[in-house]
Amino acid sequence: MTYDSEDVEKILEIALTRKQEGEFSREQLVEMASELGISSNILETTEQKWLAQQKEEGSQRTFNTFRRRAFWAHFVSFLAVNLFLILLNLITSPSYFWAIFPILGWGLGLFFHWWSVYRTEFRSQESEFRMNSERKSG
Template sequence: MAPSDNKPIRSYTQEDIQQILHLAITRQASDQEKEFSYEQLREIARELEISPELLNLAEGEWIVQQGDVQQRLAFSKYRQKQFHKRIGNYTIVNAFLLMVDFVGGWSISWALYPLLISVLAVGLDGWNNFNKNTEEYELEFQKWNRRHQLKKSFNTLLSKFIRIVNG
C-alpha cells in the first residue's frame, strides 16, 4: 500500500477556496509589500481556468463596487462633519444659557434642563448617525448619492457649456 493512499482526500467549497486564496494573497502581498499587475491577475485567472471574458466581467463588477465603497466613505465623512457641526451648535447655545443662568443668580439651576435635553438629542443623533445597519441610513445615503450625482452632472454640463461659449 502506498503512503499516499492513507491520506484523506481534502475537498473544499468554492467559498472555502476563495477565503484560503484571499488569505494567501494577502499574506504574500503584505510580506513583499507589493501590488499585482494586470498581467499577474490574468495569469492567476488562466491557472484557475477562468476565461478572460469572465475575468473582465468580474473586474468591471469590482470597479463598480469600489466606486460604491468610495461613495459610502464620502457619505460617512459628510455625516461625521454634520454631526460635529451640530455638537458645536449645541455647545455654544448651552454655554450661553449656562452663563446667563449663572450671572442671573450666581448659581446654575434652570439651564440644566436645556443642557440635559441637548445631551439626549446629541446622543440620539450620534446613534442615528453612526448606526449604518439601518434602513434610514441606507435611505439617507441614496438621497445624498442622488444629490451628489445630480450636482456632478450639472457641473459637467456647465463646464461643457462654458467651453463651448469660450471656445
Template sequence: MENSLETNLAPAPLQQEDAQQILQIAMARREESGELTRDQLAEMAMELGISPEDLRAAELEWQSRKVELTEKQMFDQQRRQKFRQDLIKYAIVNSFLLVLNLVTTQGVAFALTIALLWGLGLTLQGWRTFQTEGDAYEKAFSRWRLKKQLGSSLGTIADRVLKGMQS
C-alpha cells in the first residue's frame, strides 16, 4: 500500500504552496527532536536554492516580525488591563450611586441613567480593546508604539542631561 501511495505522489509536480506546507510539516517534525543550528538552516536554504543574502534578509524580516508580535502582545495586555480597571471603577461608582439613589429618593432613575450612559461608553471601549485586527487597531498600535519610543528617547536624553550636570 505504501508503494502505491509513493507511486501516486512521485510523478505529480508540486505547487509552491504545497511544497511550503510539506516543508513546514517536515521542519515541525525536525524541531520536535531538537533545535536547528544556523549551519543546518543555511544548508537547507542552499538545497532549496535560496541564496545566503535572501536567507539573511528573511532572518532579519523574521526578527522584525517577532519584535512586533511581542510589542503587540504588550499593547494588548496594557489595553486589557486598562479596560479591567475602568470596569472596576464603573462597578464601584455605579454601585454607590444606586445605593445613594435608593436611600435618598426611593427610586433608581438617576443612577440607572448614569449606569446606562457610562455602560455604553464602556461597552464601546471593550469592543475596541478586544478587536485586534483592522485599520483602527493598527493605528492605535502605531500611536502606542510611537509614544513608547518617544518616552524612551526622552528618558535617555534626560538621563544624559542629569549625568552631565553631575559631572
C-alpha cells in the first residue's frame, strides 16, 4: 500500500496526538526522520534553527516581562508621589491647585512609557529588543 504526502502527514499527526507521554527522545526523532527520508544533516540543521528560535523567543519573553515590570514600578511611584503632592497641596494652599502641573508632566511621561511597553506594533518592540541585546553583548 502506498500513501501520498498528505496522507502521511495526517497519519503522523494523529499518531503524535495519540501518543500518551507526549515526549520523544532524540533517537526517536532521528528514527522518524530517517523513515521519512530526511537526511541527518537536514535534521541537524533544522533542529539547530529550532533551538535558536526557542532561545530567542525565551529571551523576548524575558525582555517583555522586564519592560512590563519597569512600567508598573513607574506607575506605582507616579501614584505615590502625586498623591503626596495632592495632599501637600490641599494642606498648604487649598485655593490654588499647583499639584496639577507635576501630575500632567509626569503623566505625559508615564503615558509614553505605557505606549512603548504595550503598543501592538510588534516590529518596533522586536527592534528595541534586538538593540538591547546587541548593547548587552557588545
